[in-house]
Amino acid sequence: MNAPVPRIEATDGCTTAPVLRERGQREVFCGLTGIVWLHRKIQDAFFLVVGSRTCAHLIQSAAGVMIFAEPRFGTAIIDERDLAGLADIDDELDRVVGRLLDRRPDIRLLFLVGSCPSEVIKLDLGRAAARLSARVAPRVRVLSYSGSGIETTFTQGEDACLAALVPALPAEPAGAADSLLVVGALADVVEDQFARLFAELGIAPVRFLPPRRSGDLPPVGPGTRYLLAQPFLSDTARALEERGATRLDAPFPLGAEGTTLWLEAAARAWSVPADRFEAVTAPGRRRAEVAMARQREKLAGKSVFFFPDSQLEIPLARVLARELGASLVEVGTPYLHRQHLARELALLPAGTMLSEGQDVDRQLDRCRDARPDLVVCGLGLANPLESEGMTTKWSIELLFTPIQGYDQAGDLAELFARPLVRRTRLEV
Amino acid sequence: MQLTVWTYEGPPHVGAMRVATAMEGMHYVLHAPQGDTYADLLFTMIERRSKRPPVTYTTFQARDLGGDTAELFKNAARDAYERFRPAAMIVGASCTAELIQDDPGGLAKALDLPVPVIPLELPSYQKKENWGAAETFYRIVRTLAGPHAPAPGTARPAREPGRRPRCNILGPTALGFRHRDDIREITGLLARLGIDVSVVAPMGGAPADIARLG
Numbered sequence: 001m002n003a004p005v006p007r008i009e010a011t012d013g014c015t016t017a018p019v020l021r022e023r024g025q026r027e028v029f030c031g032l033t034g035i036v037w038l039h040r041k042i043q044d045a046f047f048l049v050v051g052s053r054t055c056a057h058l059i060q061s062a063a064g065v066m067i068f069a070e071p072r073f074g075t076a077i078i079d080e081r082d083l084a085g086l087a088d089i090d091d092e093l094d095r096v097v098g099r100l101l102d103r104r105p106d107i108r109l110l111f112l113v114g115s116c117p118s119e120v121i122k123l124d125l126g127r128a129a130a131r132l133s134a135r136v137a138p139r140v141r142v143l144s145y146s147g148s149g150i151e152t153t154f155t156q157g158e159d160a161c162l163a164a165l166v167p168a169l170p171a172e173p174a175g176a177a178d179s180l181l182v183v184g185a186l187a188d189v190v191e192d193q194f195a196r197l198f199a200e201l202g203i204a205p206v207r208f209l210p211p212r213r214s215g216d217l218p219p220v221g222p223g224t225r226y227l228l229a230q231p232f233l234s235d236t237a238r239a240l241e242e243r244g245a246t247r248l249d250a251p252f253p254l255g256a257e258g259t260t261l262w263l264e265a266a267a268r269a270w271s272v273p274a275d276r277f278e279a280v281t282a283p284g285r286r287r288a289e290v291a292m293a294r295q296r297e298k299l300a301g302k303s304v305f306f307f308p309d310s311q312l313e314i315p316l317a318r319v320l321a322r323e324l325g326a327s328l329v330e331v332g333t334p335y336l337h338r339q340h341l342a343r344e345l346a347l348l349p350a351g352t353m354l355s356e357g358q359d360v361d362r363q364l365d366r367c368r369d370a371r372p373d374l375v376v377c378g379l380g381l382a383n384p385l386e387s388e389g390m391t392t393k394w395s396i397e398l399l400f401t402p403i404q405g406y407d408q409a410g411d412l413a414e415l416f417a418r419p420l421v422r423r424t425r426l427e428v
Numbered sequence: 429m430q431l432t433v434w435t436y437e438g439p440p441h442v443g444a445m446r447v448a449t450a451m452e453g454m455h456y457v458l459h460a461p462q463g464d465t466y467a468d469l470l471f472t473m474i475e476r477r478s479k480r481p482p483v484t485y486t487t488f489q490a491r492d493l494g495g496d497t498a499e500l501f502k503n504a505a506r507d508a509y510e511r512f513r514p515a516a517m518i519v520g521a522s523c524t525a526e527l528i529q530d531d532p533g534g535l536a537k538a539l540d541l542p543v544p545v546i547p548l549e550l551p552s553y554q555k556k557e558n559w560g561a562a563e564t565f566y567r568i569v570r571t572l573a574g575p576h577a578p579a580p581g582t583a584r585p586a587r588e589p590g591r592r593p594r595c596n597i598l599g600p601t602a603l604g605f606r607h608r609d610d611i612r613e614i615t616g617l618l619a620r621l622g623i624d625v626s627v628v629a630p631m632g633g634a635p636a637d638i639a640r641l642g
């Protein structure tokens with residue numbers, strides 16, 4: 001198939017760009033935070049953190065004002081009796097899980113989520129999950145992963161969770177037709193839009209990981225081609241490849257351009273004719289371009305600084321630079337996965353300053369020196385920077401808001417434009 | 429082990445943050461993994477403070493555990509002093525650091541910083557936020573005011589004639605429910621009763637103010 005989209009890939013962008021590696025105080029969430037969106041996505045799963053009061057407090061603070069009548073997450077708080085060996089910690093965990101499952105017959109999938117304390121005391125949650133699974137199967141499946149702050153940063157919690165699901169996926173029967181697997185939690189509306197587009201392209205079967213219900217785990221095997229919908233899924237990708245799946249290399253489905261190139265990767269693998277690809281994608285692409293053009297007026301020429309947070313920074317910076325006309329001061333990412341981000345790096349304007357890891361005080365100094373028009377950062381930094389006269393966007397909003405695909409491209413652009421507009425309004 | 433779906437109080441080191449953040453010229457060096465930095469947002473978002481809390485986290489990772497987390501703490505404490513130049517520091521461990529037993533108090537002492545360094549022992553697996561705040565303030569007062577305090581039972585000199593009675597207001601912290609308004613209200617009420625306020629702490633108090641409690 002010929003490329004249907006006019007492309008500006010003359011240079012290789014930031015493919016070989018130097019990266020500033022920092023090792024100092026990191027101002028980021030731990031992987032437990034992923035529970036906040038994962039429990040809404042997998043609607044019959046419960047996430048039981050095995051940790052401390054700090055872990056319980058973190059999830060509650062990250063979940064913020066969203067108080068659910070029956071939240072599907074909780075914390076088994078380790079106390080001094082467990083640590084002193086006065087109580088057998090395995091028995092205690094079994095007791096907590098038993099009571100939980102008695103009270104919540106709606107739970108079909110239980111994740112035991114490891115934390116820093118559970119890891120430091122070497123509590124083997126994998127073994128606990130196997131032990132408990134044997135007891136409560138087939139009604140409930142018990143799996144484990146680590147969301148600890150010593151192992152995972154923010155979105156890496158989702159990666160660990162999905163990687164833990166992979167061994168539980170059924171095997172694709174021998175001789176089954178090739179299938180497409182879309183990997184990474186997406187809002188249901190986005191998933192539905194993509195499913196429609198793939199159907200119109202004639203790509204089938206198409207499945208999503210994570211599924212909305214634990215009974216719908218997608219099968220996987222050597223005929224599985226997978227597309228990453230999120231840039232932070234390195235362990236999940238590795239686990240899928242161990243099951244024989246192959247990754248379709250693509251940028252991420254953000255903005256009109258990213259979405260087109262992402263769909264195109266699947267279209268190529270399924271040898272979709274170019275005119276069909278054009279006919280299916282053109283209306284969405286046009287809608288996205290029109291919606292983004294409105295925001296481009298507000299963002300063109302503005303300088304943007306990204307603090308490291310979610311690993312979405314590089315794809316987002318690419319949208320800002322290429323489709324919204326913004327200039328990039330610094331693009332920080334907690335972790336740079338060169339292979340999965342190769343296509344993204346190639347699209348970033350050459351000369352963009354990239355940083356990986358963090359030394360928050362030094363980075364704040366750089367940000368203050370640069371006085372960017374917009375700073376994308378975590379909740380701990382936003383208001384202090386605002387009070388220094390800077391305009392900020394909370395990076396966590398970019399995870400909680402549906403931003404992928406053609407019909408969300410305008411919303412994505414607006415998320416960046418809104419704080420700028422708000423500040424001009426405040427200034428008049 | 430206890431199942432918790434909702435927790436009203438945070439861990440004790442968050443109590444210590446409430447005291448440090450309320451004060452002027454105090455800095456807290458907390459031995460903790462990166463995720464514990466979430467606590468900053470309680471102050472910057474919920475309380476909408478215009479400054480980051482005066483807290484440096486060591487943010488150790490799994491790969492540091494086999495190696496030298498103690499060194500990481502010492503560097504963080506030294507750098508925090510250099511950068512923020514506080515008049516006093518408190519140092520301690522979060523729940524995870526408590527398990528690796530690096531002794532932040534001893535490490536900070538060995539640095540021989542030119543300001544008072546107050547070690548905190550906040551047992552995370554037994555106690556909660558409010559206890560942590562009370563204990564932290566107690567340790568700060570013991571260290572900074574203790575040396576000047578008259579021995580128990582010492583008779584107080586009589587107030588000079590014509591001088592209005594004075595009192596201290598102790599207890600208001602950052603992230604306290606209406607603490608700021610309460611101070612204003614109570615100060616006004618006391619003034620109408622003819623009583624002056626000498627020190628308000630921790631909120632708004634500097635280490636030097638604590639030193640003159642008594």
Ligand code: SF4
Pocket residue numbers: 030031032051052054055056058114115116117147148149150461462463464523524
């Ligand atoms: S960083 Fe570790 S101790 Fe802190 S909340 Fe996350 S998992 Fe719990």
